[in-house]
Amino acid sequence: MPRHYEFGLDTFGDVTVGPDGALLTHAQVLRNVVEEAVLADRLGLDFFGIGEHHRHEFAVSAPDVVLGTIAGRTERIHLGSAVTVLSSDDPVRVFQRFATLDGLSNGRAEVILGRGSFTESFPLFGFALSQYQDLFEEKLNLFAALLPQEPVTWSGELRSPLTDQRIYPPVEHGQLRTWIGVGGSPESVVRAAHYGLPLVLAIIGGSPVRFAPLADLYRRALAQFGHEPQPVAVHSPGFIADTDDEALDLLWPHYQVIIDKIGKERGWGPITREHFEGEASANGALYAGSPETVAQKIAKAMQAIGATRFDLKYSNGTLPHELLMGSIERYATQVVPRVRELLAEADAESEQAEPAADAAAPASGGDAA
Incomplete structure (x- = not known):
């Protein structure tokens, strides 16, 4: 049976330069993000995700508002966050916003919940960084309780309790599709499995293959918690041009700006062109190159x-x-068509190999050596 694969796009609404080399306004970037999503829908992609940030380099602080605008301009593409920083938000309000988006888009809304890689939202909304872990744990517990769309009775330590409370608007058909986005810690992977929610691995550096054990851990944990198998997704940066050299040369100065900005804040040294090209190589997490190069690399990572x-x-x-x-x-x-082709070939080879492996296995029984 062929596996079902999906391919999407994510953006943080990075503030970009215009034709004159000057930074665009945040408002213009927001309008450009909408046009990018409209193109993705017209070309048949499966998902368009928008991340939440609260700093100058990124234009999107309210992804659900932008996604609502996109919903009115698109027909089939699924729309979601990438990610919603649940720790500094309220689970009930997050559910309401995305349930509203789901209604406006005729069932196309998704939400990816995570802790985020930046901390600006904590002081902005009055949350203590010292409670970073506890806030996410408790709020995810409440959000999971909302998904069945039954009256909720819940209590925690950091938020007021709910007693037999219904949440409106309800999702029209089934449950709101909810993922957990993680950066690579085993604890985060097991947490996603505990709630039986699909997993998104944010792989932004190093070899994607090193995340395979985490995906295996997630699947084992799902089974141990008594949940059905759930999908695993990968989120990684990239840029595609006609040739490998063109992609690297066009991307490098713009990529360097943001990495060095963040690196200076976090105590990293300046990024080098050598390191950049290493990440864009076959074993790195940057999917930059020609269509064939990027397709081969995506297929390899998804298989692993x-x-x-x-x-x-x-x-x-x-x-x-x-x-x-x-x-x-x-x-x-x-x-995407090339990746689908490569994965179909790999799946067919795997299916052919399974009967041969079964035939070669020793028969079970008391006399087996």
Whole structure:
């Protein structure tokens, strides 16, 4: 039976430069993100995700508002967060916002819950960083209680309790599709499995293959908690041009800007071109290159991890809107069809190998050596 694969795009609404090299306004970037999503829908991609940030380099602080605008301009693509920083938000309000988006989009809403890689939202909304872990644990517990859409009675330590409370609006058909986004810790993977929720692995550095054990841990934990198998997705940055050299040369100065900015805040040294090209190599987490190069790399990572969805984080620093649109088009029309072809070939080979392996296995019984 062929496996079902999905391919999406993620953006943080990175503030980009215009034709004159000057930074665009945040408002213009927001309008450009909508056009990028409209293109993704027209080209048949499966998902468009928008991340939440509260700093100058990124234009999107309210993804659900942008997604609502996109819902009115698109027809079939699923729309979601990438990620919603649940620790500094209220689970009930998050559920209400995405249930509203689900109604407006005729059932196309998704939410990816996570802790995020930045901490600006904590002081902004009055939360203590010292409670970073506890806030997420408790709020995820409440959000999970909301998903069945039954009256909720719940209590915790950091939020007021609920007693036989219904949440409106309800999701029209089934449950709100909810994922847990993780950066790579075993504890986060097991937490996602505990709630029986699908997993998104944010792989932004190093070899994607090293995340395979985490995906295996997640699947084992799902079984131990008594849950049905759930999909695993991969989120990674990338950029596609006609050739490998063109992709690297176009991306490098814009990628360098954002990585060095963040690195200075976190005590990293400046990124080098050598390191950048290493991440774009066959064993790195940056999917930058020609359509064939990127397709081969995506297929390899998905096979290693057992992922059934890949979301390309297509916005990278100040990379201009026009280049992003070109990358989206190559991704949808050249990369995704090629990845589907490669995965279909691999799945067919795997199916053929299974009967041979079964036939070669020793028969069970008391006399087996």
